[in-house]
Amino acid sequence: xxxxxxxxxxxxxxxxxxxxxxxxxxxxxxxxxxxxxxxxxxxxxxxxxxxxxxxxxxxxxxxxxxxxxxxxxxxxxxxxxxxxxxxxxxxxxxxxxxxxxxxxxxxxxxxxxxxxx
Amino acid sequence: xxxxxxxxxxxxxxxxxxxxxxxxxxxxxxxxxxxxxxxxxxxxxxxxxxxxxxxxxxxxxxxxxxxxxxxxxxxxxxxxxxxxxxxxxxxxxxxxxxxxxxxxxxxxxx
Numbered sequence: 483x484x485x486x487x488x489x490x491x492x493x494x495x496x497x498x499x500x501x502x503x504x505x506x507x508x509x510x511x512x513x514x515x516x517x518x519x520x521x522x523x524x525x526x527x528x529x530x531x532x533x534x535x536x537x538x539x540x541x542x543x544x545x546x547x548x549x550x551x552x553x554x555x556x557x558x559x560x561x562x563x564x565x566x567x568x569x570x571x572x573x574x575x576x577x578x579x580x581x582x583x584x585x586x587x588x589x590x591x592x593x594x595x596x597x598x599x
Numbered sequence: 600x601x602x603x604x605x606x607x608x609x610x611x612x613x614x615x616x617x618x619x620x621x622x623x624x625x626x627x628x629x630x631x632x633x634x635x636x637x638x639x640x641x642x643x644x645x646x647x648x649x650x651x652x653x654x655x656x657x658x659x660x661x662x663x664x665x666x667x668x669x670x671x672x673x674x675x676x677x678x679x680x681x682x683x684x685x686x687x688x689x690x691x692x693x694x695x696x697x698x699x700x701x702x703x704x705x706x707x708x709x
Contacts, residue, residue, distance in 0.1 A: 484642065525643075525688060525699040538695040572642050584631065584692040585650075590642025 485509065486591035488573050494597045500561040503594045507554055507575030513537070514556040515576070515588060516548055520569035531556055532578050560596070568598045601626040605689045605700035612679055613708050620674040620703045622663075622689035630693035632656075632665055632672040637686045637702070646674075646687070681707045 485508035495501055507514050516528040518541075527540035531550035542548075545563075550556045560567060574588035605622040612618060624630065631650045635643040647656030652667035661676045672689060684707045689700040 484644075486642075524701045527697045527699075540696055574642070582631070582692065582695070584633075584695075584697045587645045588643075590644065592640075592642055 484589040484591060486573060486575050486589050488571075488591035488594050490594060491592070492595045492597075494599065495563060496599055497563055497565060499563050499598075500559065501563065501596065503558040503560070503571055503573075503596075505556045505558070505573030505575075505591060507556070507573075508589055511575035511577055511589070512554060513576045513578035514550055514554070515574040516542075516556070516558050517572040517574065517590075518569045519572060519593070520566075522566075523569075528558070537578070563598045565598050568596055570595050601630065601691060601693050601696070601698050603689050603691055603698055603700040605687075605703055608686075608702070608704040609706055610703060611706040611708065614681055615678045616707075618674070618676040618679045618683075618705070620687055620689075620705070622672045622674065622700060624670050624672065624689075624691050626670075626691055626693050628693060629667075630691040632663070633690040633692065633697075634661070634663055634672070634674050635688040635690060635699075637688065639685070643688065679705075679707050681709050683707050 487506045512533045519525045528542040530538040570593045574590045576586045576588045602625045633648045634646040636646045647658045649656040649665035655664045686702045
């Protein structure tokens with residue numbers, strides 16, 4: 483158990499809908515990362531938040547957005563969903579040193595499996 | 600741009616065999632390099648990392664050496680166990696971006 487929790491575990495929805503994925507980091511970790519893992523695109527970094535502020539951005543679509551709240555939990559919002567958004571979405575957390583966002587070890591949650599029908 | 604290429608799987612070996620999973624990268628400057636492992640039904644775990652040329656990362660019997668001259672970071676283990684069955688991802692970190700290879704599925708037979 484990494485200490486990172488994600489809800490829900492599974493989500494099934496229809497095209498055009500909007501969903502919210504939730505992540506709670508390990509106790510004491512200020513940094514949260516979101517990743518998408520799909521069969522065709524592989525594993526991709528989406529976005530990182532540190533102590534409530536966006537710190538690094540990867541291949542995140544404009545239809546997707548994220549935020550980190552004062553209690554450090556984070557939400558990933560996916561809107562206007564398409565079939566191709568079906569994937570496993572991982573959240574990770576780390577102790578961020580303030581330099582390289584990927585320098586310190588990240589601890590991954592179990593993921594949310596999103597199926598868009 | 601930056602990219603990571605790792606050998607396609609699946610790789611199937613018998614227990615106690617020697618393992619090599621090849622990884623090469625393309626990047627400007629001096630990226631940090633990582634190997635992550637994903638066990639069935641779980642998220643990724645950092646296996647080892649190296650942050651500069653000639654560094655050797657090691658953990659749980661696995662090793663990888665950062666070779667700048669060949670732009671490689673091959674993963675090796677001298678004697679694999681059934682419990683090593685998983686998907687292994689090579690990754691690089693440069694300019695606040697992390698890029699993963701497509702993953703190599705490893706099956707170890709008892």
